[in-house]
Amino acid sequence: MIQLKSIHHIAIICTDYPVSKKFYTQILGLTLQQEIYRAERDSYKADLALNGQYIIELFSFPNVPARLSFPEAAGLRHLAFEVEDVETARQELINQSVEVQEVRVDEHTGKRFCFFSDPDGLPLELYER
Known part of the structure; x- marks a missing residue:
């Protein structure tokens, strides 16, 4: 291996x-x-x-x-960045005029996360440490 x-x-x-x-x-x-x-x-x-x-x-x-790139499409699903506080990081993106989805909670880990996109629509995620 x-x-x-x-x-x-x-x-x-x-x-x-x-x-x-x-x-x-x-x-x-x-x-x-x-x-x-x-x-x-x-x-x-x-x-x-x-x-x-x-x-x-x-x-x-x-x-x-162009390539279709939605979180549920085949291929790379998303790129996740770890942050200390999802809500704070989410608000910083919103302050920069980035559209960000609502914060959700991972049902298996209890950690908070949310999705947003880069300028080309690549799905990105903020995931709480």
């Missing part, structure tokens, strides 16, 4: 690079570690970190096709 150590990163392709870069850095607070423009692909690649740990590669490509 392969010996996995951890999740290294998550790759996200966006449709509007400046908008998504702003969302992930200025609204969610991820840190831009490195940004590269690849002229041969007309593509940007940003390496984003959370608390100093590299977690997201944000890509742009011209004319990317």
